[in-house]
Amino acid sequence: MPKVMSPCRVGVQNRNMNNIPNDVDATYEDDVQYSSSEDDSDFEDSDYDLANEDDDLFMDNVDDQVVDQGVAIGRKSFKHEDLINLVFKVGMIFESVELLRKSITEYSLKHRVDIKMPRNEKKRLRAICEKGCPWNLYASDDRRAHGMMIKTFCGEHNCHKKWVLKRCTSNWLADKYLESFRADKKMTLGNFARIVQKEWNLTPARTKLARARRIAMKKVMGDEAEQYKLLWDYVQELRRTNPGSTLYLNLNALAIVEVESLAPWKWFLETLKANLGIKNTYPWTLMTDKQKGLIPACSKVFPEAEHRFYVRHLYNNFQQHFKGENLKIQLWKCARSTTMDQWNRNMDKMRALNQKAYEWLEKMAPNTWLRAFFSTYSKCDILLNNSCEVFNNYILDAREMPILSMLEHIKGQLMSRYYNKEKDVGEVWQGPICPKIRKKV
Ligand SMILES: [Zn+2]
Secondary structure, rough: OOOOOOHHHHHHOOOOOOOOOHHHHHHHHHHOOOOHHHHHHHHHHHHHHHHOOOOOHHHHOOOOOOOOHHHHHHHHHHHHHHHHHHOOOOOOOEEHHHOOOOOOOHHHHOOOOEEEEEEEEHHHHEEEEEOOOOOOOEEEEOOOEEEEEEEEOOOOOOOOOOOOOOOHHHHHHHHOOOOHHHHHOOOOOHHHHHHHHHOOOOEHHHHHHHHHHHHHHHHOOOHHHHHHHHHHHHHHHHHHHHOOOOOOOOHHHHHHHHOOOOOHHHHHHHHHHHHHOOOOOOEEEEEEEEOOOOOOHHHHHOOOOOOOOOOOHHHHHHHHHOHHHHHHHHHHHHHHHOOOOHHHHHHHHHHHOOHHHHHHHHHOOOOHHOOOOOOOOOOOOOOOHHHHHHHHHHHHOOOOOHHHHHHHHHHHHHHHHHHHHHHHHHHHHHOOHHOOOHHHO
């Protein structure tokens, strides 16, 4: 949390802005230090509910942790002023009251003055500075000009520059940096803080920055509810542009699939089976994680197929009980054993390393994860499936997005991956046997 410094103290000491006391500099350094390692974990903060209301409208929600460092930094603080300074004049017309309001907010932040808008209606707007300061602005709807016209204006201030800028709300930040987030969806809080600091000499609290990012990302990704409304059209368009593909949309089922139980898995596998025209399940090999309901669903729908588990998933469970590099290496050696002898030797080594780990592995059905026990019908010896690992990563990236953005995101990533893979294949492969197997043979 940035420390709040008394504006009076520095206001007196720093009339000459080039004369910067050392302690102010030191505080400034502290305040803008955002460790990059912390940045991403913050994205998960559940501070979102704090911003449910439009905090522009509620003074209670105004974060008075915002410390204006501009005065303290001296010369640096106002270097953008000439470029971005908006000069209000009587007779100036704004096409909407919203635009005028935004301009006043920016003016307030740029000039570090505390402008209030006591009269803020659709057709009339009055803005004043703090008590005793002559600055004021009045604008009203002008029918001939089709917009808000400034009718009276006094641009003079006799107030002090402010440390705390009430108009720097998370909503304002979100609106101001919406396009930045669109361009860089993974912008960290640290970078966001640096940009705001550089452009405005403001150092809002991390919680406020996080809130602003959340609001902006929500807008960028599109409104969730709106996307659900478009889902039927989306599916229709996919059907139209991808003849031969099968698409199912059942909005009620979506919620059930998330729970991971037998019924939706069964439905999924039956659909897949029908889609691929599978009658005899014997020649097929399924490879899955051990999600709830998935194992019984597989044995019901694909009763004769071989069912393997990703060894990485198995290892993830294993390492929750048994940690250490040696055990990990030994587990993979076991999984890669291609003969019974080799498997026995590797399991003996495992027992020597850790009796409990050995017992844990003994309980796993060997034909689900050990090469030596795989059926020889399948000519594939993989223990992992990279496509699925990659797909899982894509889902992790996309799961915070609204439904259509999520589907498009995953689709886009898969398409690029397949395209690039195919390109690689074209360059490396010679003949029908893939390079790794060719080496083995
Ligand atoms: Zn003023």
